[in-house]
Amino acid sequence: MAATIRDVARASGVHVSTVSRTFSAPHLVNAETRNRVLAVAEDLGYRPNRAARALTTGRTHNIGLIVADISNPFFPPLIKAAQAHARTRDYHVFVADTDEDPQVEEELIQTLAKQVDGVLLCSPRLSNRVIERLHAEVPFVVVNRRVKGMPTILMDVGQGARLAIEHLTGLGHRRIALLSGPSGSWTSGEMRAAAAAMDGVELVILGPNAPTERGGLAVAEEVIASGVTGVLAYNDLVAIGLIEGLYERGVRVPDDISVVGVDDIVAGRLNRPKLTSVAMPTAAAGRMAVDLLLQSFDEGATPTLATLDTHLVVRESTDRAALFPRG
Structure with missing residues (x-):
């Protein structure tokens, strides 16, 4: 027969209510006791009845x-x-x-x-x-x-944006584009506020943009026309799409324009050139x-x-x- 909560309590040397709390509210149980109960439950093959527990505790888990x-x-x-x-x-x-x-x-x-x-x-x-x-x-x-x-x-995307802009200005870039994301995006607002507060930067805001490779491809012509030498993109997908769009128009990265993404996703590390990015x-x-x-x-x-x-x-x-x- 399947082990019951009473079997676990008896083998653990605790009250049934302690076993119940171990599974329903583990933060309320002493760590040593909790670990002992869980070990016994594992040995006995005990699994709490989630539906019954939900009726008792009012929690679905x-x-x-x-x-x-x-x-x-x-x-x-x-x-x-x-x-x-x-x-x-x-x-x-x-x-x-x-x-x-x-x-x-x-x-x-x-x-x-x-x-x-x-x-x-x-x-x-x-x-x-x-x-x-x-x-x-x-x-x-x-x-x-x-x-x-x-x-x-x-x-802290504001911190990340500051680090990215400082990196670009340290490389001599003064006219920098910020490619914003979807309309109303909190991340875009934080990035824009952080970048706009920095000295020695001529900031060009381009967007809103779709937060995808297609969004980056679509804004490539605007980036070229803006005359910027550096770009901070809303995320890595936009940055990857932008790099592809720039290459299609004969603009090389980073020779002509430097690009920084945000997120540090795996695709950015495998892209060519490998993407400089703000790790989240x-x-x-x-x-x-x-x-x-x-x-x-x-x-x-x-x-x-x-x-x-x-x-x-x-x-x-x-x-x-x-x-x-x-x-």
Whole structure:
């Protein structure tokens, strides 16, 4: 016969309620006791009945994770890290993709709210006003968007933009294009504010742009016409598309124009030239988002704002400014 919760309690030398808490609220159980109970449960082959536990605790032990575009290589490391970390806390993750559509995002939140204990909302396209309204239906942790009164994780793209601009100006670039992302993007706003505050830079804003290779290809003609010698792109996909669009028009990277991306995705490291990029702590953000969401379930928990550092990885797509820049 299958092991029961009473079998685990008896073999562990603890009360049944302690075994229950070990699986439903592990942070409330002493680490030594929790590890002993989990080891005994593993030896006995005990698996808690999730449906019964949900009726008892009012918790599904499911988390929703909503991303703007699952095909964007920025998101999979965050998703994998969140899923793996949630499993260690006995939670399952449902992943949903909005395809950059705020209406789809709202519909997904309303649907998931009936099936999960909370939602991780990553790079949302909804307005803050709508997010605040939906928060009444389900707890949120928001990644890469400031929303008042909610647990929030920010990857410091402002810091990354400053590092990228400093790198370009250090190579002699003075007229620099910032390729923004989708309209209303928090990341674009942070990058623009950081770059605009820097001295010695003539900043050219081009966008909004689709956050894809096609977006980079489409803006290549504008970049050439702008007379810039350096570019900071919204993300690596836009940067990769831009480099292809420049080469199609006879403009070499980095000989004629230097290009910096954001995210440090694998494709950028394999591209030719290898892409200089602002590395984003996506896996760390995924793990922390799970922790903040579970903490938010505690009565009286104070919403936490966490900011994770970014850093610049210099590769082949940037070099010294040409003596006689195009334009």
